[in-house]
Amino acid sequence: MISDTHIHTSYSSDCETHMEDMIRTGIDRGLKIMCFTEHMDKDYPLPPDAKDGDPGFFVDTEAYHKGYLAMKEKYAGKIDLLFGIELGLQPHIVDWNKNYVNQHDFDYIIGSAHTIDHRDPYFPEFYEGRSEREAYEQYFEEALRDILLFDDFDSFGHLDYIVRYGPNKNKCYSYKAYSDHIDPILRTLIEKGIALEVNAGGYRNGLGVPNPDKDVILRYKELGGELITVGSDAHTTENLAKNLDRIEDLLIECGFKNHVIYIGRKPVFYPLG
Ligand SMILES: [Zn+2]
Numbered sequence: 001m002i003s004d005t006h007i008h009t010s011y012s013s014d015c016e017t018h019m020e021d022m023i024r025t026g027i028d029r030g031l032k033i034m035c036f037t038e039h040m041d042k043d044y045p046l047p048p049d050a051k052d053g054d055p056g057f058f059v060d061t062e063a064y065h066k067g068y069l070a071m072k073e074k075y076a077g078k079i080d081l082l083f084g085i086e087l088g089l090q091p092h093i094v095d096w097n098k099n100y101v102n103q104h105d106f107d108y109i110i111g112s113a114h115t116i117d118h119r120d121p122y123f124p125e126f127y128e129g130r131s132e133r134e135a136y137e138q139y140f141e142e143a144l145r146d147i148l149l150f151d152d153f154d155s156f157g158h159l160d161y162i163v164r165y166g167p168n169k170n171k172c173y174s175y176k177a178y179s180d181h182i183d184p185i186l187r188t189l190i191e192k193g194i195a196l197e198v199n200a201g202g203y204r205n206g207l208g209v210p211n212p213d214k215d216v217i218l219r220y221k222e223l224g225g226e227l228i229t230v231g232s233d234a235h236t237t238e239n240l241a242k243n244l245d246r247i248e249d250l251l252i253e254c255g256f257k258n259h260v261i262y263i264g265r266k267p268v269f270y271p272l273g
Pocket residue numbers: 086112114157158
């Protein structure tokens with residue numbers, strides 16, 4: 001793949017890699033297009049041990065934009081850089097998100113459900129007092145609710161994010177086992193013209209597959225979905241563009257001929273293979 005459209009840098013609070021280091025690595029790896037998607041999770045529920053003044057996943061968007069523009073100019077002709085955001089979706093911040101999105105000229109917005117009922121399933125405590133199945137179902141229900149309440153974004157990030165962190169990860173998880181919960185999400189995305197992201201994070205979180213995996217991608221296609229975005233979700237140079245070739249092969253296997261890159265919030269089709 002010559003593009004990676006899900007990249008974090010030190011403008012995200014959980015990442016220490018400087019943007020310029022990411023860009024240099026991208027050029028070395030043959031990337032032609034990189035889209036930065038820093039974390040913006042308004043009202044992210046901080047864990048109890050968070051330090052006072054911890055901003056959570058809140059990006060200084062002005063500083064980020066300024067830094068981006070400087071890099072775009074510096075590396076013009078060497079690589080195309082795009083200005084994106086990974087926007088955390090929660091039911092109670094719909095108005096805030098609407099306003100935020102309108103205030104900035106993003107090329108690309110990933111909508112991601114990182115929390116359920118003010119808690120992040122990333123933390124093991126989340127699974128106390130509920131079965132894994134209950135947790136996963138609750139995640140899908142809240143994700144659907146998020147998308148129905150707010151849809152001003154381009155691609156839905158890592159659809160089964162929770163499976164990276166469940167007690168048994170994807171051992172007991174499959175599209176088939178959760179189709180009643182996954183189908184309404186896929187149908188809603190298609191109806192609203194929102195893309196499905198295939199995110200390489202699953203490979204490095206011990207799933208052996210991307211988020212989501214083949215059966216979900218096939219179902220999306222079967223239901224009429226045509227918009228697929230692809231990203232590494234890298235927070236380090238090591239993970240930049242990693243496993244994207246595997247995703248490309250998987251998408252071709254699933255019958256897709258193109259993937260999509262958003263530029264100025266408009267989908268542009270790029271051939272696979
Ligand atoms: Zn995410």
